Amino acid sequence: MLGHSLNLTFPNSMNKRILIVDDSFYMRTMLKNMLTDAGYEVVGEAANGAQAVEMAASTSPDLITLDVILPDNTGLDVLKSLRQIQPSAKVVMCSAVGQEVIVTEAIENGALAYIVKPFSEEKVLEIVGAALQNDASEQAA
Amino acid sequence: MKTRDQEYRELFMAEALEYYDSMSRHLSELERNPNAGPALNELFRLMHNLKANARAMGFADLGEVAHHLETLFGLIRDQERTFSGALIKVVFAGVDALGNMIRAVGADQALPDATALLDNLDRLVRGEEPILEEAEEAESEEESGKKMELSDLVYIQVKKLDNLLNLVGELVIDRDRIMTLAQEIGNPALLATAQHLFRISDDLQYSVMDARLVGVGVLLNKFPRVVRDVASAEDKEVELILSGQDVQIDRNILQIITDALLHLVRNAVSHGLETTAQRAAAGKPTVGHLTLSALTERDDVLIQVRDDGRGIDTEAVRRKAIERGLTTAAAALDEQAVWALLFEPGFSMASKVTDISGRGVGLDVVKMALDSLGGQLRVESQLGQGTTFTLVLPTSIAVKGALLVEVEERPYAIPLMHTDTVLALQPEQISVVGGMLVTHVQGQAVPLVPLQLLLHDEGDELLPFADKADMTGAQQVLVVNYNNRRLGLLVDRFIRQQNIVIKPLSKPLDTIDLFGGVTLLGSGQVCLVLDVPALTRLFLTKRP
Amino acid sequence: MAETEVPAPIAKTERAKPAELVQLIVFRLGDEDYGIRIEQVKEVTVTPDVARMPKTPPFIKGIANLRGDIIAILDLEERFRLRPAGRPIPERSYIIAVEAADYVLGLMVREVPRPFTMPLSQIEPAPEFVQDSSTRDKYLEGIAKLPEGGVIIVLDMRKLLTPSEVMRLPGKTASS
Numbered sequence: 001m002l003g004h005s006l007n008l009t010f011p012n013s014m015n016k017r018i019l020i021v022d023d024s025f026y027m028r029t030m031l032k033n034m035l036t037d038a039g040y041e042v043v044g045e046a047a048n049g050a051q052a053v054e055m056a057a058s059t060s061p062d063l064i065t066l067d068v069i070l071p072d073n074t075g076l077d078v079l080k081s082l083r084q085i086q087p088s089a090k091v092v093m094c095s096a097v098g099q100e101v102i103v104t105e106a107i108e109n110g111a112l113a114y115i116v117k118p119f120s121e122e123k124v125l126e127i128v129g130a131a132l133q134n135d136a137s138e139q140a141a
Numbered sequence: 142m143k144t145r146d147q148e149y150r151e152l153f154m155a156e157a158l159e160y161y162d163s164m165s166r167h168l169s170e171l172e173r174n175p176n177a178g179p180a181l182n183e184l185f186r187l188m189h190n191l192k193a194n195a196r197a198m199g200f201a202d203l204g205e206v207a208h209h210l211e212t213l214f215g216l217i218r219d220q221e222r223t224f225s226g227a228l229i230k231v232v233f234a235g236v237d238a239l240g241n242m243i244r245a246v247g248a249d250q251a252l253p254d255a256t257a258l259l260d261n262l263d264r265l266v267r268g269e270e271p272i273l274e275e276a277e278e279a280e281s282e283e284e285s286g287k288k289m290e291l292s293d294l295v296y297i298q299v300k301k302l303d304n305l306l307n308l309v310g311e312l313v314i315d316r317d318r319i320m321t322l323a324q325e326i327g328n329p330a331l332l333a334t335a336q337h338l339f340r341i342s343d344d345l346q347y348s349v350m351d352a353r354l355v356g357v358g359v360l361l362n363k364f365p366r367v368v369r370d371v372a373s374a375e376d377k378e379v380e381l382i383l384s385g386q387d388v389q390i391d392r393n394i395l396q397i398i399t400d401a402l403l404h405l406v407r408n409a410v411s412h413g414l415e416t417t418a419q420r421a422a423a424g425k426p427t428v429g430h431l432t433l434s435a436l437t438e439r440d441d442v443l444i445q446v447r448d449d450g451r452g453i454d455t456e457a458v459r460r461k462a463i464e465r466g467l468t469t470a471a472a473a474l475d476e477q478a479v480w481a482l483l484f485e486p487g488f489s490m491a492s493k494v495t496d497i498s499g500r501g502v503g504l505d506v507v508k509m510a511l512d513s514l515g516g517q518l519r520v521e522s523q524l525g526q527g528t529t530f531t532l533v534l535p536t537s538i539a540v541k542g543a544l545l546v547e548v549e550e551r552p553y554a555i556p557l558m559h560t561d562t563v564l565a566l567q568p569e570q571i572s573v574v575g576g577m578l579v580t581h582v583q584g585q586a587v588p589l590v591p592l593q594l595l596l597h598d599e600g601d602e603l604l605p606f607a608d609k610a611d612m613t614g615a616q617q618v619l620v621v622n623y624n625n626r627r628l629g630l631l632v633d634r635f636i637r638q639q640n641i642v643i644k645p646l647s648k649p650l651d652t653i654d655l656f657g658g659v660t661l662l663g664s665g666q667v668c669l670v671l672d673v674p675a676l677t678r679l680f681l682t683k684r685p
Numbered sequence: 686m687a688e689t690e691v692p693a694p695i696a697k698t699e700r701a702k703p704a705e706l707v708q709l710i711v712f713r714l715g716d717e718d719y720g721i722r723i724e725q726v727k728e729v730t731v732t733p734d735v736a737r738m739p740k741t742p743p744f745i746k747g748i749a750n751l752r753g754d755i756i757a758i759l760d761l762e763e764r765f766r767l768r769p770a771g772r773p774i775p776e777r778s779y780i781i782a783v784e785a786a787d788y789v790l791g792l793m794v795r796e797v798p799r800p801f802t803m804p805l806s807q808i809e810p811a812p813e814f815v816q817d818s819s820t821r822d823k824y825l826e827g828i829a830k831l832p833e834g835g836v837i838i839v840l841d842m843r844k845l846l847t848p849s850e851v852m853r854l855p856g857k858t859a860s861s
Contacts, residue, residue, distance in 0.1 A: 117193040
């Protein structure tokens, strides 16, 4: 049935915990499936900025995928809050084509990478994997 | 069978229709107030999401229209265009076109052509006047008489379904109570109403349980990746066969057995199946086969993990068990009983620890998950041929049969899943062996213990030596069975057999493992549900 | 607490303007009056059927069904050793359902609890020198002196109702 999810943990996941922030349920589901299939633990799904900040604080994820356009706030404002409350969490922006300006600004504000929608599973895993290995954000913080 | 693609499609449709409805709403607001900032932002966001989702689904044209509209709303928001004149007509036509396209996707039809619309949107973005055709306008007026549509899907939190199920469970208990009362009172009108209530609540219970069912596939479909990873880490070739993905089961049951199934699958690849070389040497096909299947058997769902590997070496397990001092009687145990040892806490056959088999975490995880559900585990194995583990699961966790017993004037419920038989024993049928009460059931010695003694046991001391001196008259014994171990519980009396709904104990009492939860009896009385596995374990550690 | 100290030198007449009020639910334990802030209280009800719960400390009277919630019932007189000898719990007693962080507990009291409103400034912070867990002092918010004489001991439920406090067992649980 829709909306039901199962949490699997896998042997090679290294137990990396990810928070997904996207206002589309469809996008979140797809991202979550891709990430959990690859062995990551999706610790939360936020549909707006307020939820994102709250869940980032309560779940302390290793990585956050953040949609640039969110209903109650722009993704950029959320990014800034997230960087404050969870400086160790790596942030990967998700955006569709046409949002390059915001993406550049996001990178300047501490996002590590961005995924362009529509995305392929390989691309998502590649970018997320690379971001998780990047320790620059911790040194900067 | 619902594949992931189908699931995505349904999600996409549900969300797209929702977006479409919101777009129409925001558009009418813009019509009233062309500078409504929040409405503009929302339209921009909705177009953006629809674009991204449509492209991910491969509906390029739909994505294209949404993309153009997104750009246009971006321009209006940044006050480079105004929401006025011909632009309004094109925007409305655009949103209508989106609606038609979404419906076409839903009906599995070809998407209507949008070239003219896209051209006009392009012109608006470039700052040119759109070319409006009379026919187009006429058509859009005709369109306005179209019926409204709501999504056929709602999302619901599992928590809400849980709550619904609990309420229905309580309703069923009260219904049974009312039924009994109505029969006692004997008023025909009351009886007819009670019977009607009986049928309705039955239907309601069935519907709620049905709403919680998911295809086993949502879990099974996660395994190809697991098997691939484990197999490559172990340097084995494994072909995974899935079947029965459409078998329906309660979502929470699936959640609870997730780890157990993961364990069994990893175990099958890492211990069950041989390496390519070993298989070749044994004259077997070099590629190992692993089958994950779900099937229904009466009211139960069976999930099977079958491999064509080396099978369980019963004697090796037996030796290991004796070595570990797990059981002194291992030498005398039959095959099934020896296999059951594999699921004891801390028992592992792995001679070397690999990344896959885990470190000290054994198959007891499987047993624990099944215990919590009142499920069962079946093992079949043939040396050299392979092993099949079968998880026997209830379809739904709503209502369980239980036997109510009384101890010290309080009722306790024991799930029927773990009850074997009920006996009334005369003192001469009970003997004292090594400080324990023992009786014989079908030729097998079964230890007996007063339930009250287990309930009030405290501290680290062993149970007192049994004494049957003060035993008079028939003793009421409930024989429970856990993991092929039988234990007779002496109780004050049997109350009745009844369907119960188990509520978990809330904090801070949830740390007491002797109780699986509580249930409310028809009278509103609170009744503790005993956890037979925990009782058995307590008895084993405390027996004199 | 700092707020209550600052205005100390100011004459009482200065307080004519609205002082911060606090609403308490007051009940008797032994021969003393105790209070809980009303926002920590969910409801007050006549004690329903209480099922004894093996494997719990003696001051947990058992569990009861409160509108579908199964809650633990605590006897604070026993917990704080306030019950005078030979005074049993009456046939009809009352339950104050209080909300802990994420669960509800019932406190069993012998008389109907009553609401009571007073200025916050009347509550004096509790002395913090007693740390013996068997006494109630660890769980005090403060002591309120009533103008007409007498005191109300104000309990801080959040300190009292942590799982480890509630399950403070005399022996050990059976689980290994």
